[in-house]
Amino acid sequence: MLKRIVENHQDEHFRGIENAREYAKEAEKSSKMRFRGFLNKLAILNIKGEYLEVGAGTGTLAAMIAKDNRKINITAIEMSPDMIAVGNEYIKKKKLESQVGFINGNIEDDALLDKLGKFDLVYSTFSLHHWENPEKAIKNLMEYVKEDGVVLLYDLKRVWWLYWIPNQNGFFKSIRASYKPYEIKKILSNLGVKKYEIKIVFPFFMQNVTIWK
Numbered sequence: 001m002l003k004r005i006v007e008n009h010q011d012e013h014f015r016g017i018e019n020a021r022e023y024a025k026e027a028e029k030s031s032k033m034r035f036r037g038f039l040n041k042l043a044i045l046n047i048k049g050e051y052l053e054v055g056a057g058t059g060t061l062a063a064m065i066a067k068d069n070r071k072i073n074i075t076a077i078e079m080s081p082d083m084i085a086v087g088n089e090y091i092k093k094k095k096l097e098s099q100v101g102f103i104n105g106n107i108e109d110d111a112l113l114d115k116l117g118k119f120d121l122v123y124s125t126f127s128l129h130h131w132e133n134p135e136k137a138i139k140n141l142m143e144y145v146k147e148d149g150v151v152l153l154y155d156l157k158r159v160w161w162l163y164w165i166p167n168q169n170g171f172f173k174s175i176r177a178s179y180k181p182y183e184i185k186k187i188l189s190n191l192g193v194k195k196y197e198i199k200i201v202f203p204f205f206m207q208n209v210t211i212w213k
Helices: 017-029 036-045 060-068 081-093 134-144 170-177 181-190
Strands: 049-054 072-078 100-104 119-125 145-156 196-201 206-212
Touching: 017 060, 017 081, 036 060, 036 119, 036 145, 036 196, 036 206, 049 060, 049 134, 060 072, 060 081, 060 100, 072 081, 081 100, 119 134, 134 145, 134 181, 181 196, 181 206
Parallel strands: 049 072, 049 119, 072 100, 119 145
Antiparallel strands: 145 206, 196 206
């Protein structure tokens, strides 16, 4: 039984401008590999219009999406002010300010719902296992989506062949904190969600969760 292990202080390495800048460099280097499964699913969905990214970090993924499609505008929510500061620098450098804008906030905060409109697509990558209350977070995400809109979650999957490796770095801690498909199904069932798909993607410790409203 691979019990889910929630690590305390998972966000410590995101604090501070220099840490955020270092994170941004590493994120850009590995972006194609890290987001391949997500971007493949996004291409299949082929949704245009207004996007909301939750847990946007320094904007690496938002920039990748925006530069390839000028018909998409992205509102990027991020909890860390330092990540947002670096993200604004990054988006400006990419000349994408007209398409990508940051907001400081937490998706579990109901007050955010009053500030933002509805979106054609709401997505989040590598954040699900960090959320303290995933049921509430997903419920809020669905509130942001227009009728016939989509919520797309991309995250790690807890697998035995990485779970038992005696390594305490961030990646392996995240693997141990991530969800198995049956646990996600239980969350969605508790919310009364009927139309969804959970698909394991290469390299098999990744998964896409697609929810249709």
